[in-house]
Amino acid sequence: MKHSLLLLVISSAVPAFAQQQPPEIRFHSAPDFLQLPPDRYLGEATGVAVNSKSHIFVFSRGDTTGPAYAAAAAQLLEFSPDGKFLREIGHNLYAWSFAHTVKIDKEDNVWVTDKGSDMVIKFNPEGRVALVFGRKQEASDEGTEPLKHVKPPLPPVDGMFRQVTDVAWDSAGNTYISDGYINSRVAKVDKEGNWVMSWGEPGAGPGQFNTPHSIAMDAHDNIYVADRGNRRIQVFDTAGKFLRQFTIDVPVPTDARPAIGNKPTATTGTMSPGAPWAICITPGPNQVLYASDAFPGRIYKLTLDGKVLGVLGKSGKQLGQFGWIHEIACPSENELFVAELLNWRVQKLSLESTH
Numbered sequence: 001m002k003h004s005l006l007l008l009v010i011s012s013a014v015p016a017f018a019q020q021q022p023p024e025i026r027f028h029s030a031p032d033f034l035q036l037p038p039d040r041y042l043g044e045a046t047g048v049a050v051n052s053k054s055h056i057f058v059f060s061r062g063d064t065t066g067p068a069y070a071a072a073a074a075q076l077l078e079f080s081p082d083g084k085f086l087r088e089i090g091h092n093l094y095a096w097s098f099a100h101t102v103k104i105d106k107e108d109n110v111w112v113t114d115k116g117s118d119m120v121i122k123f124n125p126e127g128r129v130a131l132v133f134g135r136k137q138e139a140s141d142e143g144t145e146p147l148k149h150v151k152p153p154l155p156p157v158d159g160m161f162r163q164v165t166d167v168a169w170d171s172a173g174n175t176y177i178s179d180g181y182i183n184s185r186v187a188k189v190d191k192e193g194n195w196v197m198s199w200g201e202p203g204a205g206p207g208q209f210n211t212p213h214s215i216a217m218d219a220h221d222n223i224y225v226a227d228r229g230n231r232r233i234q235v236f237d238t239a240g241k242f243l244r245q246f247t248i249d250v251p252v253p254t255d256a257r258p259a260i261g262n263k264p265t266a267t268t269g270t271m272s273p274g275a276p277w278a279i280c281i282t283p284g285p286n287q288v289l290y291a292s293d294a295f296p297g298r299i300y301k302l303t304l305d306g307k308v309l310g311v312l313g314k315s316g317k318q319l320g321q322f323g324w325i326h327e328i329a330c331p332s333e334n335e336l337f338v339a340e341l342l343n344w345r346v347q348k349l350s351l352e353s354t355h
Contacts, residue, residue, distance in 0.1 A: 021251050025301060025310040026352040029320040033083045033348045034058070040085070043073060045339035047102035047112070047327045048346050051125075054081035056329075056337060057089075058346055059102040059112055069146060074099035074114055078127075083348075089127040095119040095136065101166045101214070101327050111167050113177070118147075118161040120177055131193050133177070134161045147182055153202055156183040159195050166214050170221045170238050177215075178225060184209040186225060186240065199240030204230050207242045211270065214327070216281045216289070218304055224289065226276035231268050233276055233291070233306070246306025248274035248291060256296035259315040259323040259342050264295050271295050280328040280336075288333055292325035299325065299336070299349075312351065317343055 034056070036042070043062030050056055056079040063075040074096035076089040089110065090096065098116025105111065109130060110123040117136035124130045137144045147162050156162070156179070165180030173191030185200035186209075200209045210229025217223055222243065223236045235243045252273050258264065264271040276291045281304070288309065289302045297315030299322070302308050313322050323342030330336050334351040 022300075022308045023310045025312040027312050027320070028350045030083075030348045030350070031319055034079055034346055035083050035085055036077075037085055040077075042344050042346075043075075044099075044341040045326070045344060045346050046099045046341065048329045048337045048339040049102045049104045049110070049327075050329045050331045050337060051104045051108045051110075053108075054331070055079065055086070056081070056083070056346070057102050057104065057110055058339065059099045059327075060344075061099045062344075071098075072096045073116070074112075076102065076110070076112060076123075087127070089123055090121070090129070093121070093129075095121050095132070097136065100164065103167050105169050111175075113164045113166055115163045115165065115181070118164055120161070120164055120167060133189065133193070134159070134164065149182060153182060153184075156185060156198065158198070161187070165212065168215045168217045168223065170217055170223075172221075172238075174238065176217070176223055178212040180209075180212050184212060186212060186215065186223070186236070188238070188240070197240065199236070206234070206245065207236075207240075209234075213277060214279045216279050218281050218287055219284045222304075224279055224281065224304075226279045226291065228270055228275050228277060231272050231275040233279065233289075244305075248276065248293070248300050248302070248306075248308060250274065250298075250300065250308055250311060252296050253314070257315055258295050259297050274300075278325055278328045278338075280330040282330045282333045286333075290328050290330050290336060292322070292328060292338070294324050297322045297324075299328070299338070312349075319347070320349075322347075 042060045047059030058077045061073040064071045064073045078086045095117045100113040100115040103111045108125040118134050120133040122131040161179045162183045163181035166178045168176045175189040177187040184202040185198045187198040188196040212225045213228040214226035225234045232247045234245045279291045291300045298311045301310045323340045325338045327339045336349040
């Protein structure tokens with residue numbers, strides 16, 4: 001009996017999937033896919049999303065010539081399925097400060113998170129503002145400046161954010177917002193826009209976060225949070241109850257290079273291998289999860305319980321290489337769109353099937 005109990009304790013402490021080197025997924029990246037007008041340019045491409053008509057929405061830290069702080073570094077652009085430029089949405093919008101992510105809900109509303117203004121904006125399909133969440137600092141306030149990461153952190157305030165990062169929805173139409181860099185929590189808002197609750201705080205324990213950077217929902221209303229600084233993905237129910245967590249543990253190639261900066265030496269934190277910068281869950285019926293890291297700059301294909309099915313790509317500047325993927329759109333299992341910070345671009349990837 002004691003021997004059986006010891007085996008149970010040991011087995012429960014081992015990750016669900018001891019990772020070996022998973023297969024490389026072959027893929028093709030479409031060259032010069034997005035067709036911008038001659039007088040338009042992308043800056044850091046922070047977000048990409050696809051609606052039900054296969055239109056592509058790109059959120060970029062572009063259209064600005066201001067200083068590093070207080071520049072209006074955000075533009076939201078829409079493209080046709082074949083990459084032709086259609087329009088800009090929200091030109092000179094009051095919330096534009098520092099672009100972070102863009103998402104499309106099941107009714108084709110367009111949602112954006114702006115890390116600089118601490119705001120989340122919902123546009124209807126026509127491109128008009130439908131709902132506004134949070135509030136940016138007033139330009140007239142004394143002391144208006146970048147938010148400080150004080151320790152201990154300031155208590156969060158219902159209805160407001162501090163460097164918000166991403167958004168997702170459940171089947172009932174509730175919205176979940178990752179309130180990322182400072183508050184380190186997830187907020188829940190009902191379909192009418194009313195604040196319901198929040199959960200999480202800075203830390204490394206279950207239900208705590210160190211920069212919840214990306215958020216996604218599966219068909220069973222489980223919430224997946226890319227807890228980037230803690231190098232893990234945590235899963236919750238719609239009441240904020242912690243369900244499970246998993247990490248991406250894949251051997252790093254010996255010739256792996258960082259996209260920028262020195263080669264990371266830490267096994268935890270934002271730049272560590274497997275630290276999830278962006279996550280995306282494909283539509284059903286057989287859903288899979290895609291995640292990206294900054295080093296060695298790969299995309300990982302996983303089951304919803306964390307088993308790595310395959311990997312693709314590496315850091316670099318050429319087509320099919322990646323420079324800090326900040327958001328992934330996955331309209332199907334074998335078609336991905338990736339927005340890159342360092343390379344100022346969005347790539348359309350066609351993957352070969354792993355079945």
